Amino acid sequence: MPATATRSRLAVLAIVAASLAALPAAATADASAVRPTNVASRTVAEGQTATLRIKLTCQRGYGPCDFRIDAVALTATRPGDFAARTSPVRSKLKIRRAGRSMVATVAFTATDDAVCEGAEVARVRVLKHTRRKGSRRDYGLITIQDDDCATPPAPQPVPAPPATPTPTPAPEAGPAPAFPADSGTPTVRTVALADGSLAECTTPQWIGTEAAGGVFQPGCAVAVACPPEARTCNVRAESRHTLERAVGEDRVSLNSRITTFSAGGVAFFHRDGSSAGVGFTRNEDPGVIIRGGESARVECNGVRIAPSAPNRSQIGCSLTLERLS
Structure with a gap:
């Protein structure tokens, strides 16, 4: 092969290599930059249902995105104190294309019981997972207002004191029982x-x-x-x-x-x-x-x-x- 042709081919290869080196590197998403999901905090009375509308967003550069929504017991326990239902179902809480969003709803129902428990709390948790680019969890606090403690007990009839003998005074009530020692x-x-x-x-x-x-x-x-x-x-x-x-x-x-x-x-x-x-x-x-x-x-x-x-x-x-x- 003539020397001139060889030099021409080498020059072309050098130009191509220089062009490839000049191309910018692909951007890498930062896992710490996964945007939060806004989950509202609500207060609900016993026997009532609070419906939360949660906007799920898959930001550009972080798709596809999978979501998981569930209710987490704290001082309120499940199923004794509440029930929760998410729509759509878990298998459909997915956004395949980045830059899009959807709305999910959580129906949180507080159980109407007859036990004086005071106010209790639970959480609605949203887990957002992006494909190989990080995940985050966000929470909303649900407070259940107890309606049983405010109802006073029905008055009991007071027996008439006997004429004789003189009644013996009732013993004084002792102190409220203490919590057991930590263990x-x-x-x-x-x-x-x-x-x-x-x-x-x-x-x-x-x-x-x-x-x-x-x-x-x-x-x-x-x-x-x-x-x-x-x-x-x-x-x-x-x-x-x-x-x-x-x-x-x-x-x-x-x-x-x-x-x-x-x-x-x-x-x-x-x-x-x-x-x-x-x-x-x-x-x-x-x-x-x-x-x-x-x-x-x-x-x-x-x-x-x-x-x-x-x-x-x-x-x-x-x-x-x-x-x-």
């Missing part, structure tokens, strides 16, 4: 997911110990590890603190910390969160990225702030690990 240990469980795992810990109902400003609840801790064969994993943390009995305006506080560790067990990052609320509060960490072989741990504790009556509380925290690559 037990936090419950820890790990659940395998399609692309990762969920680890969570929950304390028993504990009184706690006296501390400055209230009663301290020691809480618990749980950890997860990114598999060694994975390149990266996304880890999100959530913590919560709930009173056992809703008493007036009694408040609780919550402290949480997520810490990441190298494969050799050396901590190299941490982030703290704190919050407070009437009867219930929660923290949610936006998430951290760790590499294969590294791990993350979340710790949570809190305080019953200046309680007005004897009570107990429960603290729990969880880590959701999603394998990215």
Whole structure:
């Protein structure tokens, strides 16, 4: 082949290679930028139904998107205190094309019972999962107003005192029974997911110990590890603190910390969160990225702030690990 033809072909190849190198790299979506889903908080009386309309959106660059909507028991339990029904059904809570949205409804019905329980709370949780680009959870708080405690008992007839002998005075009522001493240990469980795992810990109902400003609840801790064969994993943390009995305006506080560790067990990052609320509060960490072989741990504790009556509380925290690559 002539030398001139060879040089021409080499020149063409050089131009093509330069053009390919100049092309911009494909944009990579940031898992922490998954937009939240707005879930309204509602109050419902016993025997009534509250209907929540939730707009589910799959943002551009993050599709397709799968959603899961369910009701989560806190001080209100299921099915004793409430029932919930989601429409459309779970298999249809999917948006195949990015940039589109749909509306789901949750019918939350509070059970009408005859038990004085005080106000109780549950949550409506929306889990949004994007294909290999992260996920997030959002919540709405549902408060069930009890209508049984306000009804006074029917008056009982008072017997006429006997003329003789002089009646013996009735003994004075003793103090209200106290809660049993704290016992037990936090419950820890790990659940395998399609692309990762969920680890969570929950304390028993504990009184706690006296501390400055209230009663301290020691809480618990749980950890997860990114598999060694994975390149990266996304880890999100959530913590919560709930009173056992809703008493007036009694408040609780919550402290949480997520810490990441190298494969050799050396901590190299941490982030703290704190919050407070009437009867219930929660923290949610936006998430951290760790590499294969590294791990993350979340710790949570809190305080019953200046309680007005004897009570107990429960603290729990969880880590959701999603394998990215």
